[in-house]
Amino acid sequence: MRNHKISLKEIVSYAKKYGFIFPTSEIYDGINAIYDYGPYGIHLKNNIKEYWWRSMIQINENIIGLDTSILMHPKIWKASGHAERFKEIFLYNKSKNYSYRLDFLLEKIFKPNSKGDNYLCKKLCKIKTKKNNLKKRIIQYIADNIVLKKYKKILVLVKKFQDKWNYIYEYKLMFQIDFKKQTIYLRPETAQGIFTNFLNVQNSSKLKIPFGIAQIGKVFRNEIMARQFIFRMREFEQMEMQFFIHHKDEDKWFKYWKNKRLIWHLTIGLGEKKYRYFEHEQLAHYAKQAYDIQFNFPFGFKELEGIHSRRNFDLKKHEKYSKKKLRVFDKENQRYYIPYIIETSVGIDRIFLAILSSSLKMEVLKQKTKRTVLKINPSLAPVKAAIFPLIQDKRLIAYAKYIFNSLKTSFLLTYEENDSIGKRYRRQDAIGTPICVTIDFKTLKDKCVTIRYRDSMLQKRVLIKNLKKEIKQETSINKLLTKFLMLESTK
Numbered sequence: 001m002r003n004h005k006i007s008l009k010e011i012v013s014y015a016k017k018y019g020f021i022f023p024t025s026e027i028y029d030g031i032n033a034i035y036d037y038g039p040y041g042i043h044l045k046n047n048i049k050e051y052w053w054r055s056m057i058q059i060n061e062n063i064i065g066l067d068t069s070i071l072m073h074p075k076i077w078k079a080s081g082h083a084e085r086f087k088e089i090f091l092y093n094k095s096k097n098y099s100y101r102l103d104f105l106l107e108k109i110f111k112p113n114s115k116g117d118n119y120l121c122k123k124l125c126k127i128k129t130k131k132n133n134l135k136k137r138i139i140q141y142i143a144d145n146i147v148l149k150k151y152k153k154i155l156v157l158v159k160k161f162q163d164k165w166n167y168i169y170e171y172k173l174m175f176q177i178d179f180k181k182q183t184i185y186l187r188p189e190t191a192q193g194i195f196t197n198f199l200n201v202q203n204s205s206k207l208k209i210p211f212g213i214a215q216i217g218k219v220f221r222n223e224i225m226a227r228q229f230i231f232r233m234r235e236f237e238q239m240e241m242q243f244f245i246h247h248k249d250e251d252k253w254f255k256y257w258k259n260k261r262l263i264w265h266l267t268i269g270l271g272e273k274k275y276r277y278f279e280h281e282q283l284a285h286y287a288k289q290a291y292d293i294q295f296n297f298p299f300g301f302k303e304l305e306g307i308h309s310r311r312n313f314d315l316k317k318h319e320k321y322s323k324k325k326l327r328v329f330d331k332e333n334q335r336y337y338i339p340y341i342i343e344t345s346v347g348i349d350r351i352f353l354a355i356l357s358s359s360l361k362m363e364v365l366k367q368k369t370k371r372t373v374l375k376i377n378p379s380l381a382p383v384k385a386a387i388f389p390l391i392q393d394k395r396l397i398a399y400a401k402y403i404f405n406s407l408k409t410s411f412l413l414t415y416e417e418n419d420s421i422g423k424r425y426r427r428q429d430a431i432g433t434p435i436c437v438t439i440d441f442k443t444l445k446d447k448c449v450t451i452r453y454r455d456s457m458l459q460k461r462v463l464i465k466n467l468k469k470e471i472k473q474e475t476s477i478n479k480l481l482t483k484f485l486m487l488e489s490t491k
């Protein structure tokens with residue numbers, strides 16, 4: 001069996017052909033970087049959400065869920081700093097008719113995790129600028145944020161930007177809506193809905209610090225550099241958990257969640273080598289410590305999930321802007337305090353892309369036949385099992401339908417009777433169905449069916465009465481949760 005490396009282009013066309021992801025509004029030529037999830041994509045997405053949700057809410061007695069609105073009071077975004085600071089700086093190059101996002105450009109050139117060089121920073125600060133605040137700010141940004149070894153390159157860049165970059169501009173990332181003569185925003189993160197409900201949740205649940213609030217929901221960012229398929233979209237979905245702690249425990253909980261979130265990803269089975277940590281040196285305006293879990297996508301290692309210590313930045317700001325106290329009582333010291341927060345934040349669409357890009361295989365089999373197979377974790381597979389009568393014979397069809405009906409309340413199944421059995425296997429391989437069940441003439445006598453496994457293509461006979469157990473054992477989300485708990489106890 002041979003494999004070839006799958007390109008992003010192949011993933012995009014696979015996703016459309018097999019009903020995972022479609023470009024939105026395609027008949028009107030679409031909208032860049034917005035996508036629709038197709039009939040199989042939606043099940044995969046829901047299964048990812050279910051696994052995350054249960055691994056947060058069901059396994060941890062001190063984490064509870066929330067579902068807050070997308071449209072919120074505009075003051076929230078002033079308090080959080082997003083209204084002012086959630087924007088990107090771009091350099092426009094007229095000859096190339098192209099805008100470069102400054103942080104990406106710098107990251108590409110300088111690989112900013114090398115250790116500092118004060119000499120260069122000083123030199124950069126001395127560079128004279130005309131009375132152009134934005135230019136000044138960019139140079140300051142470079143000086144403040146980039147620790148350099150390869151400082152010669154930065155001088156080249158600055159020179160270039162003085163000569164060649166035609167203008168520099170800022171781009172706001174929040175979408176705005178007019179509402180009753182004021183501007184409100186589509187939320188760019190789910191976190192603020194958690195912070196602003198923090199006391200409601202605490203008062204109604206009586207949870208004591210440390211405790212967490214988890215939320216899954218849509219968010220919107222007007223990304224100018226939207227590309228790389230569903231990696232960077234303008235409308236996407238986040239799964240966030242905000243963990244409220246006493247400040248003395250910051251390091252302990254930060255390490256705990258950094259470790260735990262990587263373990264969660266590893267259970268999906270895409271291979272340990274595909275993941276790595278990346279420590280931020282350039283922190284978001286709210287963060288005091290930040291690590292990314294990066295994944296090796298077809299275009300290289302990129303952020304999959306962020307783990308941040310937001311400290312009490314957000315709650316403090318909301319206290320100030322709302323003039324409401326957002327504090328908990330510290331029994332030991334007999335005083336109220338604003339808790340610190342450790343955040344874990346991951347985009348479902350990026351997990352989806354990680355899974356597709358690592359699990360999609362084009363295999364050349366022994367007899368030089370080819371198969372497209374999605375070797376996805378069976379617990380996340382869109383369809384759990386396919387039920388086939390071997391041929392279109394009345395008795396076999398009736399038996400297969402009887403089995404389908406008796407199992408359909410337990411699993412998402414599919415039934416097929418058209419085409420040869422080989423072609424039906426191929427179709428199910430391509431959408432990642434872990435088990436195919438075939439009813440043949442022997443079944444009528446021995447009450448057994450043939451089970452065929454997607455990855456190994458091995459077959460075995462199973463008694464019909466054991467079929468439910470067999471499918472459940474292979475495909476339930478509980479299996480992933482058990483693996484997660486096991487791995488957690490060993491790492």
Ligand code: ATP
Nearest residue numbers: 223231232233236303304305306345346347349350
């Ligand atoms: P990036 O540096 O890639 O722009 P970010 O640091 O802005 O990402 P966060 O604000 O930390 O991302 O958001 C948390 C998570 O949301 C990210 O780890 C990622 O999985 C997901 N995410 C962020 N932006 C997008 C997007 N435009 N499309 C899809 N998922 C996204």
